[in-house]
Amino acid sequence: MRIDLHTHSRCSDGTDSPGVLVDHAAAAGIDVLALTDHDTFAGWDEARAEAERLRIGLVVGAEVSCRLAATSVHMLAYLPDPGEPELQAMLERVREGxxxxxxxxxxxxxxxxxxxxxxxxxxxxxxxxxxxxxxxxxxxxxxxxxxxxxxxxxxxxSEGKPAYITRYAPEPADVVTRIIAAGGAPVLAHPRGRASRKVLSDDVIASLADAGLAGVEVDHHDHDEAVRRALRGLAGDLDLVVTGSSDHHGTGKDGHELGSCTTSEGEFLRLLDRARVNAERSGRVVPQPYLP
Known part of the structure; x- marks a missing residue:
């Protein structure tokens, strides 16, 4: 089973509509796709309708912008209740910024x-x-x-370049709390890629695990093999789900073809279980994955 848990449509910074993204995933032989646009849930309905038409699995989510020690960090939120008011307010403030x-x-x-x-x-x-x-x-x-x-x-x-301007983004621990309160499962995106590696030490990731972090994105194009081995070991020590994904942006990002990094079926099932537990504890009505 080929499972790609991190992709973007043109509802944020991808180049395909949500429906076309699902079409391309099906053509690429993806069995389960996650739509995780930046700080928005806007593409969920369109993606779900196309996934049901093509009978390809779909998990809905978002990639939430965070900031730690003045450095950009990203958190994937899988299957949260999009109507949870504090999560909505957080994302709206991020988009305004x-x-x-x-x-x-x-x-x-x-x-x-x-x-x-x-x-x-x-x-x-x-x-x-x-x-x-x-x-x-x-x-x-x-x-x-x-x-x-x-x-x-x-x-x-990029950060440090002449036209870079910082903006509001919440702390990762606050984002973990908000995702859990919305009944979703938080997963740290590409923690050792780009600037994130400067601030996301093993100790920081451990503190996020204590706060309820469900998983860590290990297999990603920003991580070389040594980084992946180290993160996989850390995830095992902290009982975190290990995910892998393409971080596909259509033609907006080179070298991130659909399915180029994937999540194992066993880890995917563990992630769904973490999401189920958080949904039950929160009492929120959350979206369900479409798994034909």
């Missing part, structure tokens, strides 16, 4: 001679519930300033 920083990023770009306006960025956002750096990157590509998103981030948009 993302929108608010776009004009500031554009000011920084103008200071280095690169001129765009908010309309250029919005034109690239399609169905996204907020504007983000990937949409700025796409606008830079469309205007001919760079060849692709990667170049845009490497030159201007």
């Amino acid at each position: 993302r929108n608010a920083r776009v004009p500031l990023i554009l000011e920084r770009l103008r200071a280095v001679g690169v001129v765009l306006d908010v309309a250029d960025v919005a034109a690239q956002s399609r169905d996204a519930t907020s504007l983000g750096r990937p949409h700025v990157a796409d606008a830079l590509v469309a205007a001919g300033h760079v060849a692709n998103r990667r170049e845009a981030f490497d030159r201007w948009l």
Whole structure:
């Protein structure tokens, strides 16, 4: 069974609609797909309808933006109640922060001679519930300033680059608490990738496990084999579910083809069990995975 538990549609920074993403997953031989757009649940209904039509398994979730010691961290939330008010409020504040920083990023770009306006960025956002750096990157590509998103981030948009602007994001421990209160299962996304590796030490991950973290994303393109071995050992010590996923963004991210990293069936079942227990304890009415 091929299980890919971390993908994005154009409801955040992917390039496919939720339905087309499910189509592509089915064509790629994926048996179970998770839709985990950044800080939004907007694509769930469309993805579910297409999954049922094609009879491909679907788990709904979101990738929640966090910040620890001024560093960006991400938390995957599987099967939470989207109507839980405090989780809703948290995600809304994150999306507002993302929108608010776009004009500031554009000011920084103008200071280095690169001129765009908010309309250029919005034109690239399609169905996204907020504007983000990937949409700025796409606008830079469309205007001919760079060849692709990667170049845009490497030159201007990544942390430490000339046009980087920080924004609001909650602490990871608070996000774990909110996901659990909404009846979902929190899994730490690519903890040793990019800047996350600077702040997500073994001790920090252990503290998150004590707070209710359900799992850790081990098999990811940002992790080499040595990192994966170390994380798998840590997950075993902490009784955390081990997941793997492509982090697919359509054409928005190179080298992240659907199914290129996957989760084992046994670990997937453990994750569903963690979600079930959290749902029962919270008393929330949560979405159920579609498993034909």
